Amino acid sequence: MNSNEVLARAEAVLQRHGTAPRMEQRxxxxxxxxxxxxxxxxxxxxxxxxxxxxxxxxxxxxxxxxxxxxxxxxxxxxxxxxxxxMPGERQPDAAALPTTALAQLPLRTENWLASQRALLPAPAQRLSDGIGLKLEALAPQLQTLDEREPAAAEIRRLIADELPELVKGYGRVPVALRREGVDGMAPDKQLIDGLTVVDSELARMSEQLARGDLEKLATQGKYLELKYQGDVLG
Structure with missing residues (x-):
């Protein structure tokens, strides 16, 4: 998939959320x-x-x-x-997300993602706004979900581990290599691909939680297939 197709996919996702930069507002x-x-x-x-x-x-x-x-x-x-x-508000810490209570995890993750927004390219910023909206919608759904449910582990893996690792991995790439990358692997494109997957996964999870399909949520997780977890963003 070329860069134009990636951007087209990103814009399609953004149209479903509107253009308000919610994370920037936060x-x-x-x-x-x-x-x-x-x-x-x-x-x-x-x-x-x-x-x-x-x-x-x-x-x-x-x-x-x-x-x-x-x-x-x-x-x-x-x-x-x-x-x-004096320093301002304490910045959210991604390292604390895996041990955050499930009920508080979506908003904590959203706050952390908002703190990283300025580091992302423009299409990824707008995608992160959409992800923030989905995290807000997911928060009340997790208030009564048992931490011991396999579905809870699926949700925690996505928003406490995989999403932060995706963004942090991009941040570790030198700025000069983010657009072109090495060996044809452009980190900008890979980041947008990964955020698009996160966006669709959050939509699926929220829908299945609304229907009460906890077993389906736990067994049909697609996970982030981050083929670029290795050399480029690793």
């Missing part, structure tokens, strides 16, 4: 939450310093004076700078 929402928390910390620091200056003004016989105000201002600037330099 990343931006996380950034806004982080910025809001930092702003609140700066406000609280300013209030604490102001209150300290007011109290000191009443206690000290000569008040705080110009020097005191300057010192308070310097302290505030240092505190504000420290808050701004």
């Amino acid at each position: 990343v931006r929402a996380a950034q806004r939450r982080s910025a809001a928390r930092k702003a609140m910390r700066i406000v609280w620091a300013a209030m604490a310093i102001l209150l300290t200056v007011i109290i000191a003004g009443f206690i000290l016989p000569t008040g705080v004076g110009t020097t005191g105000v300057m010192i308070a201002g310097l302290i505030f600037l240092l505190v504000a700078l420290g808050v701004i330099m």
Whole structure:
């Protein structure tokens, strides 16, 4: 299959999900939450310093004076700078996904995939948005699924192991080799192929869970046949 056919398949999948970049929205929402928390910390620091200056003004016989105000201002600037330099929200960790409770796994995987979105080529980004939608839909279906069910192991294998390994394997490829690859194996194309398989597998799993076909889900898993798990993305 050539690159044009791969892109056509990717676009066909995207049409089923719409074009809203849901994962990008999640990343931006996380950034806004982080910025809001930092702003609140700066406000609280300013209030604490102001209150300290007011109290000191009443206690000290000569008040705080110009020097005191300057010192308070310097302290505030240092505190504000420290808050701004603090890291934002902790990035999701793919290594924690295999041990995450099944009920929480889809959203944890979606959050991790959202954190990787900027590293993916544009068609893969849009595919990852569609996968994110399917993970959101899958989450409530797993709330009552027993971890001991073979179907649970099938789902966990796909979204906690195979999907992260696909994306991480792509990330390990040098940027200069991602479009062309080596020996005709283009990582960009392979990534899109793999994400397309993940997308269709998630749709199948969700449909079978909705029908209660747990046995069929456990025995008819197609798995990711990642022929490029070896030299190119390995």
